[in-house]
Amino acid sequence: MFIRFIRGLPPGSLAVACLVLHLLTQPAQSQSDGRNDWPQFRGPGALGRSNTKGLPLTWSDEKNIAWKTVLPGPGASSPIVLGQRVFITCFTGFATSSREPGDMTNLKRHLLCLNLADGRIIWDTPVPADMPEQDRIRENHGYASSTPVADAERIYAFFGKSGVFTFDPTGKHLWRAKVGDKLNGWGSAASPVLYKDWLIVNASIESDSLVALDKKTGQEVWRANVGNESWHAPVFVTAPDGTVEVVAAKNGRVVAFNAETGAALWNVKTGIPWYMCPTPVVQDGIVYVIGGRSPNGALAIRAGGRGDVTDSHVVWKLNKGSNVPSPILHDGHLYFAHENLGLVYCVNAKTGELVYEERLDPSPGQIYASPVVANGKVYFTGRGGRTVVIAARPKFEKLADNTLESNRGVFNSSPAASGNRLLLRSHRALYALGEN
Numbered sequence: 001m002f003i004r005f006i007r008g009l010p011p012g013s014l015a016v017a018c019l020v021l022h023l024l025t026q027p028a029q030s031q032s033d034g035r036n037d038w039p040q041f042r043g044p045g046a047l048g049r050s051n052t053k054g055l056p057l058t059w060s061d062e063k064n065i066a067w068k069t070v071l072p073g074p075g076a077s078s079p080i081v082l083g084q085r086v087f088i089t090c091f092t093g094f095a096t097s098s099r100e101p102g103d104m105t106n107l108k109r110h111l112l113c114l115n116l117a118d119g120r121i122i123w124d125t126p127v128p129a130d131m132p133e134q135d136r137i138r139e140n141h142g143y144a145s146s147t148p149v150a151d152a153e154r155i156y157a158f159f160g161k162s163g164v165f166t167f168d169p170t171g172k173h174l175w176r177a178k179v180g181d182k183l184n185g186w187g188s189a190a191s192p193v194l195y196k197d198w199l200i201v202n203a204s205i206e207s208d209s210l211v212a213l214d215k216k217t218g219q220e221v222w223r224a225n226v227g228n229e230s231w232h233a234p235v236f237v238t239a240p241d242g243t244v245e246v247v248a249a250k251n252g253r254v255v256a257f258n259a260e261t262g263a264a265l266w267n268v269k270t271g272i273p274w275y276m277c278p279t280p281v282v283q284d285g286i287v288y289v290i291g292g293r294s295p296n297g298a299l300a301i302r303a304g305g306r307g308d309v310t311d312s313h314v315v316w317k318l319n320k321g322s323n324v325p326s327p328i329l330h331d332g333h334l335y336f337a338h339e340n341l342g343l344v345y346c347v348n349a350k351t352g353e354l355v356y357e358e359r360l361d362p363s364p365g366q367i368y369a370s371p372v373v374a375n376g377k378v379y380f381t382g383r384g385g386r387t388v389v390i391a392a393r394p395k396f397e398k399l400a401d402n403t404l405e406s407n408r409g410v411f412n413s414s415p416a417a418s419g420n421r422l423l424l425r426s427h428r429a430l431y432a433l434g435e436n
Contacts, residue, residue, distance in 0.1 A: 038081040038416040038423075041147035041191035041233050042370060047281055048328050050374040054420030057377070057389060059402045059433045066421060066434035067119035072110055074427035075144035076189070076368075076412035082150045085122070085169070086114040086423065088430060089157055091143040092126075095136065107133055109144050109159045111167055116418065119432055123171035130162040137187040140410055140427070145189035147233075147414075149199070154215065156199050160188030161206055164199065164213060177218035180206025182228075191233040195246070195259055202248060204230035210248065212262060222262030226255060229275035232326070237282045239304035247303075249276035249289050254301060266305035268314060272297040278326040278336075279370065286315060288329060288349065290336055296321030298334070300352060316352025320345050326370035326414075328378055330392050337367050337380050344380065346394050358396040360388045365407075370414040372422070385409040385426065404431060 035051070042048045056064045073092035080087050093106030107129040113122045129143070137143065146158040154174060155167045163178040180203045190202035198212045198221055208228045212221040230250040236259060237245050244259040245266075251274060256265045270276070276291030290298040300315040327336035333355065334347040342363035346355040364382025372379045373392050377399060381387040385404040391397040404411070410427040417423070422433040 036081065036419040037083070038079075038418050039151065040080060040149040040193060041078055042279060042326065042414065043372075043416065045282075046193070046233060046235055046279055047283075048326065048370055048372050048414075049330065050372060050417035052417055052419060053375045054435070055374050055377070055417060055422045056433050056435050058400050059404070061404055061406065064433055064436055066432040066436075068432075069114060069119040069121065069430045071112070071425075071429055072124065073144075074140075074142050074410070075425070076141050077144050077191075077425075078147040078414040079416045079423045079425055079430060080148055080150055081116060081416055081418040081423070082152075084116045086116050086430070087148050087150055087155050088112050088114070088425060089144040089146070089148060094133075095142070104133055104135065105131060107143060109157070109162070111148065111155060111157050111165070111171070113169075113171060114430065116421070116432075119430065125167060125171040125173065127157075127159060127162065127165055127173075129159070133161070134183045134185065134187060136185075138185050141187045141189065141412060142427075143187065145187055145412075147191040149192050149194055151194060151215075156192050156194075156215070158188070158190070158192045158201055164192065164201055164218065166215075166218065175218035177213050177220070179203040179211045180209065182206050186231075189231060193233055193235075195236060195244070200234055200246060200259075202226065202230055202232065202234050204228055204248070204250065210234060210246065210257060210262065224257045224262040224264065226250065231275060231277045232279040235280050235282050235287070237285060237287050237303040240285060241304060243304070245303055247280060247282070247287050249280060249291060251275040254280075254287065254289055254299075256303070266307060266309045266313070268299070268301050269308070269310045270297060270299060271317065272321070274323070277324050278322060281327055281329045281334075283329055283349075286349075288327060288334055290321040290327050291323065292321050293323045295319055296323065296338070298327075298336075298347065298352075300349070318347060318352050318354065320347070320354060320357070324368045325380075328371050328373045328392075330373045330378070333394050335371065335373070335378050335392065337371065339367050344390065344396070346396070348394075355394045356396050360390075360398070362386070362388075362401060364388050364401075368412045372415045372417055374417050379415060379422070381411055381415060381424065382407075383411055385411050387424070
């Protein structure tokens, strides 16, 4: 259509048309200074923190909705933002509804690109699934739970046993890499992350491995054995000697590898008899980890050890934690919510002292989304669609509670923040929340 348009222009207009085409096809990053980007799960540094000052405090199905876009199918992945583009995944064709399970052979994942300004879907690239897939995924997590990651040249999405898929900014498929073939009843959910020229994937479910891939070609750079019960995106910490370590938590242990080579470096016994779902947070050479089901726990670990460093590098431990949502680290304090009890905790990050334990009222219900902090506020979203907002300070204060989809939706995804917009995804739709 655009070519026909160019052919119909007078000669003097050709340069203008080519300029328009150039602008329309530029990567999202070229239209951004990076300050509003949210390019991976939990945003820059995987910290869940935004420097924006314009996010809304209150909203509802009728109030402060900048736009709402109905998605082709459900999913638990979170939106990411690069420049003026939003990227998100979903799935169609199979098990999208308990009433219409469909045929597994029709299962497709989709990578969508939306316009940040108005929510318009710019492109939708479907990806067929390798068969056989898991015939059902527990608790409505579905087949699109890993959040993509993006840079100026590519968008990278992980679809479990079907592999890692990479796309250019127009939605064209570039390369695919298989990282394992195993399945799990909980599905596949660990989000990939970028390190220098590599994409690092926690393929614990698929092959018991952390896998580093060349981000340009998909060729494997290194592979490390992480075990079979690590569920979260890997994180990076710089040790005192300058070594960059990639860290993952699993059943009973936190483990670290050299980010350049994949060589095993250190491990810590957590004392928590359960796998660890929440993504750790890192600051100033300390890794903060929460997890477990019953009991929960939290601990802070100093980077830089070798071998079993349980006795030498654990800064503190606490018998409070959460099984699903990740923590927030803000102004020297950790904030996190218990996934089932409607309780929020504030912990002194330096000492491990429990500053407060308070109940959210009204309760948001079960919480799977990881919180976001911005402009002195922490946003906790429940699975039905209720978000409770508290003050980000070591004195509990509830500021607001808001609902979408009448608190009867399915909200497993974590929010993303960009500029004055809070992006929140349900099984049905992607919402951009902003002051009207």
